[in-house]
Amino acid sequence: MLPAMANVNQESQPQAEVVVNVTSTIEFTGSSPQNKTGVLIKAKALILPILMNLHAGYFRISLSLCSQALLWKTLSEPPSDGGAGDIHSLRKMLHRLPSTAFFLLWCFALFTLVSLSLIYVVRCFLRFDMVKNEFLHHVGVNYLFAPWISWLLLLQATPFFKPKTTTAYYLVLWWVFVVPIVALDVKIYGQWFTKGKRYLSGIANPTSQMSVIGNLVCARAAAQMGWKESAICMFSLGMAHYFVLFVTLYQRLPGSGSIPAILRPVFFLFFAAPSMASLAWDSISGNFDNSSKMLFYLSLFLFISLVCRPALFKKSMKKFNVAWWAYSFPLTAMAMASTEYAQAVKSTEAHILMLILSGLSVLVLLLLLLCTALNTTLLLPAADDHDGDHSSIVS
Template sequence: MTRATRCGASFTRCTPPFFPYSGVNYLFAPWISWLLLLESSPFMAPKTVPYLVLWWLFAVPVVMLDVKIYGQWFTKGKRFLSTVANPTSQMSVIGNLVGAQAAAHMGWKESAVCLFSLGMVHYLVLFVTLYQRLSGGDRLPVLLRPVFFLFFAAPGVASLAWESIVGSFDIASKMLFFLSLFLFTSLICRPTLFRRSMRRFNVAWWAYSFPVTMLALASTDYAQEVKGTISHILMLCLLALSFLICLSLTLFTFLNSKMLLPDNDPIANLVIQFPVAD
């Protein structure tokens, strides 16, 4: 909604963030949002024609972006990925996983497995690349450091997607959930990483909400499967944290509504720090 508002009011303010390698990954964001809305819609059953049409409408652009971005990784040379990879690159992985989950709800297991495998293979490549902190790993501007939370968003979404494919929160889903929980714990134990980005509100703060929400949803399914005291306490803590983060971000956005269309957008100005994609 924020991006649509910016584009509607001033197209020139909308386009610059898409040029750097960090910004182009946000092209996956609207399709991810619409797929999530499609899955949660109370007005449309998964196996109806409108659901099927909308799934194709939202999933095809994700695959097309995959071909573009992943194709660059394969053809630009061995140092290309290590140069351009950053936490926002995981948006492409999340797009595939959300598409897989929506396909599984329709009963299209083959399509779901295809998208799931595509997303997870590239997640492993990205995780290793970012974990090794190769050249370009420190290129992420301070204002965009909240997107580090995307590290645990991908395995959290993957656990939910795999549950939709197999029909139960099995060992694989639990492993992905525990990985997401571990990465989340690792990040919140390092508050100094986000201190400079939290000095002044900007829309990048919304990167905190989605990963925590996905982790909270995964914890809900985990608690239903395990049925233990600790799992339910963990679920309640994560749900409360997700609610507080979303509520706080909504209030901050309302109180700083002028920052949605600033005359001097600090994030858009970061384009000069990145090379432009071919």
């Protein structure tokens, strides 16, 4: 490679400078210049596009997988009390779901989350300017909650220990994952409250509900551990801001931060928040009472309202994008809420609804996995396609 590059004319001076720098690095390591040059160039060509294009929005993938693992764990658990007739038989059938399949799904979710987390940590060190731009972006900042939500969901779905029997492990991990969420809450909610650079009426968008979902997931994890006061604290924090945010988004105030058409799948977060709220309050109160049912009914109504308007998502479905993964997590959250609802109501209709929503959630996840496997080049394009602008953050 070096002889070929040595024959370039004087007009290709930038290439000659690159060769000198690479050669000096290789000589310092004491290895073969010819072999190391090719390895470094290939490594740079492989890693740089990933660091340039993998933003926090990619944690939608881990969010979907971790929530799906939690759904499978919920379905495979035995019913808390006996049922009658077909309902009891259905619960026993779901309890026979293959434990190996659930374990493999949990391991796959863990592998995906660890991989994305490590890559993003490297991005923080090598491309901190892009991470800073993402934090300042009205859409990108909300997905900084996604990795911590994913870890909390994975913690609740773990097959290795239960929160009430091994509180020490659960408690330590809970604090590790909750502290970043609280820190982001203080930063974002404080700016909303004091009308700083990010006043709510100017930057509110559907992805802003990620902060609310983060607080509700924290509350559910704390309640399962037996920390009722911490759970109520996180629940009240999330719900107070959810009501304000929901009204702001509902009114479509002038100047409100809009999102591009390609991001319209995030509208599904409208019913993800009340679904997680119903699950959180179920864990806090100890039963799926009327408050949990009302939140579940709200999520079901919002879901039907969005499904009845397919034209809203027409432009976003023309070309595959990582934003498609925004469909999966809300459906899975509502499916988990439907399982608790069916357990509380004990009616055939409730169990049929649970099966429909759970099946739809699994089907959407499988389709997204297939589309992602067939379009990996679209998810991580060449480095010169996006030069660190906000287009890579919101897509």
